[in-house]
Amino acid sequence: MPVGANESQLERMIARLATQRALLDRAAEFIAGIDGPILEIGLGKGRTYSHLRRLFSDREIWAFDYEIHAPAHSRPGPDRILLGDFRESLLNGWTEIGAPPALAHADIGTESRRADAALAQFVGSVIAPRLAPGGILLGDRDMGCAGLTRLETPAVPLPEGIAPWPYYLYRR
Amino acid sequence: MPVGANESQLERMIARLATQRALLDRAAEFIAGIDGPILEIGLGKGRTYSHLRRLFSDREIWAFDYEIHAPAHSRPGPDRILLGDFRESLLNGWTEIGAPPALAHADIGTESRRADAALAQFVGSVIAPRLAPGGILLGDRDMGCAGLTRLETPAVPLPEGIAPWPYYLYRR
Numbered sequence: 001m002p003v004g005a006n007e008s009q010l011e012r013m014i015a016r017l018a019t020q021r022a023l024l025d026r027a028a029e030f031i032a033g034i035d036g037p038i039l040e041i042g043l044g045k046g047r048t049y050s051h052l053r054r055l056f057s058d059r060e061i062w063a064f065d066y067e068i069h070a071p072a073h074s075r076p077g078p079d080r081i082l083l084g085d086f087r088e089s090l091l092n093g094w095t096e097i098g099a100p101p102a103l104a105h106a107d108i109g110t111e112s113r114r115a116d117a118a119l120a121q122f123v124g125s126v127i128a129p130r131l132a133p134g135g136i137l138l139g140d141r142d143m144g145c146a147g148l149t150r151l152e153t154p155a156v157p158l159p160e161g162i163a164p165w166p167y168y169l170y171r172r
Numbered sequence: 173m174p175v176g177a178n179e180s181q182l183e184r185m186i187a188r189l190a191t192q193r194a195l196l197d198r199a200a201e202f203i204a205g206i207d208g209p210i211l212e213i214g215l216g217k218g219r220t221y222s223h224l225r226r227l228f229s230d231r232e233i234w235a236f237d238y239e240i241h242a243p244a245h246s247r248p249g250p251d252r253i254l255l256g257d258f259r260e261s262l263l264n265g266w267t268e269i270g271a272p273p274a275l276a277h278a279d280i281g282t283e284s285r286r287a288d289a290a291l292a293q294f295v296g297s298v299i300a301p302r303l304a305p306g307g308i309l310l311g312d313r314d315m316g317c318a319g320l321t322r323l324e325t326p327a328v329p330l331p332e333g334i335a336p337w338p339y340y341l342y343r344r
Contacts (some may be wrong), residue, residue, distance in 0.1 A: 005227070008193075008217040008223035008225070008226050009221055009222035009223070009246050010192065010223040010310075011223065012188055013219055014186065014190050014193060016332050017185055017186045017189070018190075020182065021180075021182050021183060021331065022331070024182075035202040045181075047180070047182040047185055050180040050181035050182060051180035051181070051183065054178070054180050071283075074181050084292040156331075157331055157332070158331075159190050159328075159329055160329070
């Protein structure tokens with residue numbers, strides 16, 4: 001069932017967040033045996049970071065964003081935030097990060113599908129060769145590229161009448 | 173079960189939005205036979221407005237907020253938005269609104285419970301005598317006051333492991 005055109009923005013947001021949570025939990029299972037930090041590409045309000053922090057209490061989590069909107073309790077310390085345009089920070093941040101990430105989560109969708117597609121392809125192509133072997137790339141746009149295998153996403157239980165939200169799960 | 177202290181901000185947001193949606197749908201059943209416009213107190217990003225618009229396609233919906241953050245597709249036209257401090261606009265907007273509202277929804281919670289409590293009591297006391305008889309006041313803070321009867325809220329189905337979110341439902 002596609003995302004319903006008749007759904008309210010409230011319902012779309014519920015679908016999006018419930019899907020994010022379920023797939024982050026799934027990704028945590030996939031990388032249980034793989035060392036490496038976590039990347040949160042697009043920190044936003046830090047809701048997802050807050051969930052990552054709980055799932056991966058013993059790993060470094062690095063966040064990328066244009067500027068900081070997340071409250072202090074939902075973001076990493078300043079030494080783990082890479083600010084600026086992803087197109088630069090994703091290319092330049094690797095010395096600081098220092099190890100191949102086990103998981104990168106990229107919530108980059110806007111209302112402009114066309115602009116998103118270009119950014120998503122860029123993110124995929126930068127992340128794919130830098131992930132730890134077996135590592136996971138997860139996000140709300142198609143980031144498929146050489147070196148990544150797309151995995152099937154599990155059905156996410158949603159409140160009645162709310163359509164599934166598309167999400168993309170890849171393994172290196 | 174209380175809202176879990178161990179939950180992530182992502183899980184808290186899922187609980188909040190799913191509860192909002194379920195109780196707005198419930199409120200719509202309560203006011204099916206009652207004439208009057210809808211008030212959205214705290215427009216925010218307009219997600220709830222978008223849901224109200226779908227539930228009440230044939231009613232006027234008035235929105236109150238400090239300033240406009242909602243995108244154009246998720247807010248009323250400018251003649252149905254009352255901008256400024258609720259403490260003034262809620263007292264001064266009634267001539268424009270022109271009829272007793274059948275439903276007022278007030279999503280006013282912030283992270284400051286103490287400041288919220290004062291605003292919630294104010295909203296309750298202003299709305300209660302102005303609601304249509306049998307009309308509904310619904311929100312995320314305790315707005316109880318003379319003239320309102322608190323109704324039991326139905327259990328809202330949430331994804332596994334997410335605790336219920338408190339919400340307040342009153343009838344005049």
